[in-house]
Amino acid sequence: GAVVSQHPSRVICKSGTSVKIECRSLDFQATTMFWYRQFPKQSLMLMATSNEGSKATYEQGVEKDKFLINHASLTLSTLTVTSAHPEDSSFYICSASPSGGARETQYFGPGTRLLVL
Amino acid sequence: AQKVTQAQTEISVVEKEDVTLDCVYETRDTTYYLFWYKQPPSGELVFLIRRNSFDEQNEISGRYSWNFQKSTSSFNFTITASQVVDSAVYFCALSASWAGGTSYGKLTFGQGTILTVHP
Numbered sequence: 554g555a556v557v558s559q560h561p562s563r564v565i566c567k568s569g570t571s572v573k574i575e576c577r578s579l580d581f582q583a584t585t586m587f588w589y590r591q592f593p594k595q596s597l598m599l600m601a602t603s604n605e606g607s608k609a610t611y612e613q614g615v616e617k618d619k620f621l622i623n624h625a626s627l628t629l630s631t632l633t634v635t636s637a638h639p640e641d642s643s644f645y646i647c648s649a650s651p652s653g654g655a656r657e658t659q660y661f662g663p664g665t666r667l668l669v670l
Numbered sequence: 671a672q673k674v675t676q677a678q679t680e681i682s683v684v685e686k687e688d689v690t691l692d693c694v695y696e697t698r699d700t701t702y703y704l705f706w707y708k709q710p711p712s713g714e715l716v717f718l719i720r721r722n723s724f725d726e727q728n729e730i731s732g733r734y735s736w737n738f739q740k741s742t743s744s745f746n747f748t749i750t751a752s753q754v755v756d757s758a759v760y761f762c763a764l765s766a767s768w769a770g771g772t773s774y775g776k777l778t779f780g781q782g783t784i785l786t787v788h789p
Contacts, residue, residue, distance in 0.1 A: 585775060587775070595781075596779045597715075597777075597779045599776050602775070646713075646715065657703045657720065657765055661714070661715040664713045664714060
């Protein structure tokens with residue numbers, strides 16, 4: 554149990570285009586999901602906290618107009634990278650925290666590798 | 671502010687050797703959680719352990735063991751009799767446990783330690 558999926562697993566796009574990444578909790582409901590970014594050979598950095606039915610909260614330095622987060626249901630959060638540029642190329646990982654549980658319980662998705670040409 | 675430091679960037683050992691990965695943390699929270707994750711080349715994070723700040727007992731799980739020393743703010747991870755399959759990047763992480771705080775649930779990761787186990 555407690556499976557989180559991400560789609561797509563890998564995406565290549567041209568500079569200036571927008572890319573949507575989906576994070577789904579497959580066998581549980583998640584009121585809260587987190588989005589992390591990992592540049593090559595670096596650590597994971599939290600980008601934002603996604604809350605079902607309300608606006609996401611972004612970490613300092615993360616542009617909310619560039620990284621649009623929508624958490625429209627208890628099993629799906631989406632991250633849209635708008636007008637992507639090569640510097641946005643990274644590994645994006647989401648995690649989901651089961652509804653009704655404590656947030657320290659999080660299940661991670663397999664990640665999405667984004668390459669912007 | 672929270673901070674996690676993994677001073678060892680890379681460690682290389684030969685199979686069957688024991689290896690310890692260090693983790694030192696900083697937090698102003700009185701209650702918090704500490705984690706270790708394994709990240710193999712595929713990139714997917716594998717959860718290894720979560721420890722509540724109230725619980726300083728050491729933990730052993732098979733070849734893995736963890737030593738939590740609150741007095742030195744350390745949460746070290748030891749692999750006994752290492753195997754080639756243990757080769758991966760290992761991350762130590764910290765999160766606040768108080769639901770009323772703004773950092774609740776947010777994980778702060780260390781820089782990671784690349785472990786290579788040679789046959």
